[in-house]
Amino acid sequence: MKPSDAVSGAPASPLDIESVLEQLSLDEKVALLAGIDGWHTKAVPRLGVPSIRMSDGPNGVRGTRFFNGVPAACMPCETALGATFDQDLVRELGQLLGQECKAKGAHVLLGPTINIQRGPLGGRGFESFSEDPVLSGTLAARYCEGVQSEGILATPKHLVCNDQEHARVAVNAIVTERALREIYLLPFQLALGQSAVAPGCLMTSYNKLNGTHASEHPRLLQDIIRKEWGYEGLIVSDWFGTYSVSEAVNAGLDLEMPGMSGFRGPALIHAITSNKVKEFTVDERVRSVLKMVNATLASGIPEFAPENMRNTPETSALLRRAAAESVVLLKNDNNILPLNPAKRTLVLGPNANIATYCGGGSAALPAYYTTTPLQGIKCKSQSPDLVSFTQGAYGHKELPLLGEHLKTDDGKVGYTFRVYTESLEENPDRKHVDELHMTSSSAFLMDYMHPKVKGDTYYVTMDGTFVPTETALYDFGLTVAGTGLLYVDGQLIVDNKTKQRQGTSFFGIGTPEERGSISLTAGQSYKIHVDYGTAPTSNLKVKNVVSFGPGGLRLGGAKRIDPTEGAEEAVKLASDTTQFDQVVVCVGLNGDWESEGFDRPHMDLPAGSDDLVKKVLAARPDAVVVVQSGTPVTMSWAPQTKALVQAWYGGNEAGNGIADVLFGDVNPAAKLPLTFPTTLAQNPSYLNYRSEGGRVLYGEDVYVGYRYYDAVGAEPCFRFGHGLSYTSFASKDLSVSVSDGAVKSSSINVSVSVTNTGDRVGSEVLQVYVSPPSTSSVRRPPRELRAFHKVTSLQPGETRSVSLSPLSLALATSFWDENRDAWLSEEGEYTVHVVGTGSDNTVSQTFVVDKSRWWTGLHGKVNAAENGVNGHA
Template sequence: MTTKFDVEDVLSKLNNVEKVSLLAGTDWWHTAAIPKYNVPSIRVSDGPNGVRGTRFFNGIKAACFPCGTALAATWDAKLLHRAGVLMGEEAKAKGAHVILGPTINMQRSPLGGRGFESFSEDPVLSGIGAAALVNGIQETGVQATIKHFVCNDQEHNRNGVNVMITERALREIYLLPFQLVVRDSKPALFMSAYNKINGTHVSENPRILQDILRGEWGWSGCIMSDWWGTYSTTGAINAGLDLEMPGSTKWRGPMLIQAVSTGKVPQHILDKRARNVLNTVNRAADANVPENAEEKTADTPETAALLREIAGDSIVLMKNEGSVLPFRKDKKTFIVGPNAKVATFHGGGSASLAAYYAVTPFDGISAQLESVPSYTVGAYAHKDLPLLDLVLKTDKGERGFSFRAYNEPPTAEHREPADEITLTKTELLMMDYQSPNLKNELWWADVEGYMTAEEDCEFEFGLGVYGTANLYVDGKLVIDNTTKQTRGTMFFSCGTVEERGVVSLKKGQTYQLKIEFKSSPTCKLDKGDNVLFGPGAIRLGGAKIIDADEEIARAAEMAREADQVIICAGLNSDWEGEGADREIFGLPLYMNKLISTLTPLNPNTVVVIQSGTPVALPFLPTTPALLQAWYGGNETGNAIADVIFGKTNPSAKSPLSFPKRIEDNPAFLSFRSERGRVIYGEDIYIGYRWYEARNLPVLFPFGHGLSYTTFTISDLNVERIDQKIKVSVAVKNTGEVSGAEVVQVYIQQQNPSIRRPKKELKGFEKVFLEAGEEKKVEVEIEVKYAAALWDEVREAWVVEKDVYDVLVGNTSELTGELKATFEVERTEWWNGL
C-alpha cells in the first residue's frame, strides 16, 4: 500500500452510507476499505511496549520492550527515539500501519493496574519521553496513538467512573503530557479514555476533544475510541470521536445514517469525521506496508542489542551500601526468589504479547558467572499459579499441548474436530480466535497435554475461565469451574477466580492433563459493565506445594554458605494488569519474610525488585543493595545481570516517588470509584509535589538513582534568550569508570499569587562521560512553560511578573547548592501550545 489518494476528491464522491462505514472498525484491528475509490483498510496493533500483531490467541512472536515506567526511568530522549524507530519497524513486520501507544496517563497511586504502562508521576518527564518515542515511531512512516486521553488513571469502574477534578489540576498535571506530545511530535492519532470527566464521558466530551485538543492545541489527526469505549451515536460523533473501535459497529451503521438524515448529526460533522479517517488511511501509505500484510517476525541481533541496552539503562540502583555492587563473576553465588527462574518481562492486558524469547534473571546471571550458582525458590509470589508453558508436552513428546475445537459436546458420538492447533502458552485469550468450521457461538474444546513429575510432591493446579471448564488429571476430575462460578480479575476482569485442586505426583510418572471447555455463552457470571471478549478464555497454572517456613530456612542456610546473594523478587502480570487495580502495596505472600530473613545474613546481598510501580520495602534497612528492575522486556535477565556485574553502569533515575506507606500517597483516600465517582482531592499535588508540600519523608525521592561512579555538577548559569531560558552546568565524572548522569532542572516561583508546589521539573538532559571527563550540559526551556500556572478565572495559562528560582541537581531531593534566578517583567496570559 504505497499509493496515496486525493482525500477531498474521494470524500466528494462518497455517499453517506460509505462515509459512515469508515467510522468504525471491521474487526479488532482493521478499518473499513472502499475498494471502488482505492481506499484500503489499514491495520492497528497494540501497543505500549511492543507490537503484538492481530492475534492475542496463538499470536506471531514479537519484540517486547521494557514497560512505560522503565522507559521513563532512562531519562534519555535520544534512547527513546531509537526505541520508537525499532517499534515502527516491528509494526511493519506485523503488517501494522498504526501502533496503539504510547500510554501517558498519570500515576496518582502505586496501586493503578496499568501504572506500569505509563511513564511517570510527572507530566514533563512523561511528555518529553513520550514525544521522543512518537517521533521515532513516526519517522518510519508508522503512526502512533497517544492514549488514554485523559484521566484514565485507575481500572476500577473505568468505563463508568466520573473523575471529579479542578480545571487547574486537569491542565497542569493530566493534560500537560498530552499537550507536550502534540507540541513536540504531532502524533497521528489520539485514543479517548473510558471514563467521564466532571460528568461527561471523554468519548463524547466536546470540550476535551474539540475545544482543547483540536481548538487550543491545533491538532488535526484522528480520534479513536478505546475498545468498546464508545457509548453513544450522536453524542460521540458530534463531540469529535472519529473512529469507533473495534468492529463490528455497535453505535454507528444504520443508527448513524438515521441520525444524519434526521439532522441530529449535521452533514458537515459527518464529513469531518470521515475526512479525519481518510487522512489517517492516506498517511498510512508512508509506512509502505501492504494491505492485509502477512505477519512476520523480525528477531535480529540488532534488535536484541537495543532491547538489552534499553532494559539495562532503565534499571535504577536505589541503594548500594559500601559499594557492594558490582559483584564479581568468580564468586560462589546463590540466587533465590520467585522471580529468578521466571521471565517477568511485561505487565498484563494490552501490554502482553508472545515474545521472541524472554531471558530469566537466573539464566542471564548464570551466563556471566564462572561457576554454576546455587538456587532455591525461597518463597512464592504468585497471585495465580504459574503457567505450565515449560512443563506440558504433546502426545508426541514435543513442547506444547493440543487444542481441539468441536461443534458438538463431548457426549456426541463420532464427533470430529472443527479445528486443531498445537499451542505452547497455557493462558488462552480467545477474544480474536476464529475458525471457519465452527458453526455457532456455542462450541466445545478439549485442551490436552502431558507433564512428567520431577519429584514426589503435592502439586496444586489452578484453572480460571471465561466460559466454563473442568480439569481432569489422568481422567479424574480435579477442578470444576462449571457448576459454580465466582468472578475474579482474570481476562480484563471478565473471568472467574482461579479454582484450585491438588494431586499427589510421583517422580518420573507422566500424567495426562485435559481441560473440557465450553465457550462464553455458557459463562454463569453476571456480565456487569465489563468488556466481553468473544469466545472465551482459559488459564491453567500449577506449582508444587511448599512449606514456606522450611523453604525460607533452607534459603537462609544457602545464603550463609555463599560469597554473594541475589534475591529476585517483585510482582508480575497477575498483580499488575489491565482490568483491575493492585490489591496490595507490599510484596505478596512470604516475600517480605524471605527477604528480611536473608538480607542480614550476608553483607554481599542485592535485592532485585521487578514491579511496574513502587512497592513497600520493609526490609530496606538491612538490605545492602537494591535494584528496581521494572518489567524489562525480552532482555530482562541479561540486563539485570549486566548491571549486577558492572557490564552496564546504572544510570537510571526513578520516574516515581517511593512512599514509605501507601497511606502517605496523595490518592490514598480517593483512588477507587465510590458510587460512580472519584474525587481528585489532591488537586495539583501528585507525586513529589505532594510529599514536598507536606514534608513527608519517602523511601526514595522522584529522580533518585545511583551509579558505580561519582559526578559533580557545578558552574550553574541561567541565561534569558528571547522567550527561552538556557540553563547550563558543568558535569564531571569524578570516579574511575565511565557512566551517565541526569541533569534535572526544577523551577519555583518566589512570590506566587496562589499556592504552588515547592518546585516542579521543567527540563532534563542525560550526559555520558568517561572517567575523569567533564562536559558542559545545556537545557533550554520556554519561559511560558517554565513559569506558567493555570488561571481558572481567565481560563488561560498565566506567567506572573516575579522572580523564579532555577534549581539543578541529579534528584528531586536537592541540596540547594545549585540555584540561580530569572525574572519575568510583566504578567502575561496565553493559550494553545
C-alpha cells in the first residue's frame, strides 16, 4: 500500500507482512505495539502501514470522543439481546454496528462483552449477554459475524473473569480449571469456533487470573488461545490494562492501549537489548498488528476519517424491533395485557418520563435520539389526551442532567463551556482558550484536547440560564473528578472543592454527587455557573482504579419531590377507576446505578420505588408494572402483581419498544437470560463476591446461575429462560439421534413439532438442555443449555416441524477433565429436554454415548489434539 492511499481514501492493497517486517527498524517495531492516543494505532507511512482506529462498543459506536462526542445509534444492552434468544436479530444488529463503525471511521469495534453474570451486582452486568456460556458464546458468534460482514473487526472482551468492578485492576480471580473452561472461557471458545470467520481481535481483562494478570498470562494467551485454540488474530489490552514490559510481550499481548505507551517505548527496547525479550518475539507481536491492519482493508475506511451520523429510518426500525423483541413478559394473570389503546391510561413512576436507554461507563454514548415509556404509550393511544402522567417518586442516584434545561445567552438549548489554563485564584482576569456550546452537562474529559492546553491541569466553567416551570425548592448537584463550585445567581450552592469525599464517579476516580438546594420562582431566569478544576487539583487519593485522564464533571438538578406526597398523589389517581381504565407503573434502574467502575451495593430498586409499587398495587391490583434494569432487582411485591414486564436498557427506541409490547403490536417471546433471585442472599455468588484481601474466590464453581438453583432445588423469583406470550404453544414429536464419527465432528440430530395453540400470531423460543448420565464420574449440573432456536411468526393453529440440528456432540456432552487437562465426552445415557413457553411445555428423550473420548481445541473444528487423546475411558 502506498503511504498516500490511506490519506486519499483510495483502495489499499494488503501489506506484504514479511517484507514490511524486514524493513522495520527496532524503534518502529516497538512503536507499532502501542497506541498513539486513546483510539489509534501507530502508522509507518514510509512502508504504507496506516493508523487503525478503534471504538467502543458494545451497544453502540461512540467514535473517538467521550467528551462531546458525535451522536450514534444505541441498540439495546447485551442483556436485552440475550433475552431475545434470537441469533438472526443479533447478527442484523452486529451488521448495523459495522455500518455505524464506518460512519465513525472506526476499523475495530471493542465488543461484544461476553463475561459471565455470575451474580446480580456486577456494575457492567448489563453489558454481557447472560449467566449461561452457551447463550453468551452463540450470540457473540452471530454478533461478530454481523460486525465483520461490513469489513470491521469485532473484539470479544474481557478475557477472562472480569465479572466484577470492585478492585478490578488488582483483584485475583481464583477459579478452578473446570469452572474456567466450562463457564468463563467457553463463551470465547464458542465465539471463535462458531463464527463464520474468527473475530479479528480479543481484549484481555484488567484482573488477575489465579495469581497472574490476564494481559501477561502465558498459559491463557499462549497455551490456550494461541496453541490450543489456534487463534491468529490480535490480542489487545483493555485500556490501561497493561502492567509490565517483558512479561506482557512474552506472554502474547500484541497491542497495548491506549497511547502514549507506559511500557512499550524505551523500556521495551531496553528489555530487548538486555535479552529479557527476544526480537523474534517482538516480530510475532508485530505480525499480529500487521495482520490486523490487512484485515481492516475490507472496510474501505481511510486513516483518521471524519466522524458522521447515519440516523436512517431503517436504523430506527431495526432498533425498535430489537427493543420490543427483548421485553420479557414475566406475569400476565387474567390477560390484563395487552392494553387497549382506546382506554384512559395513567402512567406513573420514576422511569416513566425518562429515557433509560443505556447503562453507564464505556458502553454509554450520546444517542441520535431517545424515547421514554410515556412517549411510547402516548403514541400508541388513540389520543394523547387519553394518557395522564404523575411522577410518584424519583429513581435517580444522581440528579437528572441539567444541560438540556438550560439556555445560552443567545437562546440556544444548552450552556457555554469555556476552558482556561489558569485558575480564577491565579488570575482573576484570565482569558479562556476554548469555548464550546454543549447540551449534555456530563463532561468526561478523557479525550478533550486543545493546542493551548498542556498536560492534565486546566480549568473549566459552565454557564447557562435556568427558567423553572414551577415555583418550588430545587436541588442542584455537582459531581467531579477534580474540584468544583456551583453557583445560582452568584450564590454558592454546592462546594465540591474545599472538602471532598471519595466516590465511584468517572470510573472510580471522582466524588459522589454533592447537593445543595434553593427555592426558585416559576418563570424567573437564574444564572447557573460552575467553576471547575481538573483531576490534579483534587486531594483525593484513590486505589485499585484506572485513571482515565484529567477527570470530568457532571451537573444535575430537579424540583424536589417529597416521596410520601408523591406516592400519595399517585395512589389517589391510580385508585380512581372512574378516571383511569388502565394503570402502568414504570420503575427500575439507570446508568447512575449500573455502570463501569463500581458494583451495585445491593439488588434493591432506588429508595421510594418499592413503596410506590406496593401502595399502587394495593389500590389498583390490575396495575401493570414495568421494570427497566440491566441485571436483576429485588421484587418483594412480585407475588402481588398480576401483570409484570421486564424491560432493559433498550437503546434509542426503548420507550417505543416497551409500548409495542404493552399494546400487543408485538407479541412478546423473550426469555430471561439470567436468573432473578428472590433476595440477594439467594444467589450462588453471595458469599464470594467483591475483592477481599486482594482476591475473589469463585466458590460456586460451575454452579453459576440456574445450574445452582437446579442443583439445590431452590426456587428463585423468576427462573432463567422464563418468559410468557400472549398466545400459547405446545411441543411434541421430539426426535433425537446421534451421528457417528470423531467426537468433535459428531452431532446430535434433534427435531420437534411446535404448534401455536392460542389465538394470536406469536414466536416461540425453544431451549435445548442436556442432562448428564447418572453414571457420571463427577458431579455435574442437573441440566445445561446446549442450544436454542427461535421459531418466528407461528399463526394460530399452525404446526411447524423444527430442526434443532446440528447440535455438537462435543458441546452437548462434555465436561473439563482436570486429570487429563482435556474435555471428556463420557459414555452413558443423556437426556435432551426441549423447553418451550408454558409451565408444562417440555418434551424429553434420551440418547447414548457408547464410549468415552477426550478432546481439545475449538468446538466444531477438529485438530490433531483430538486424535491424540481420543480413547475409551
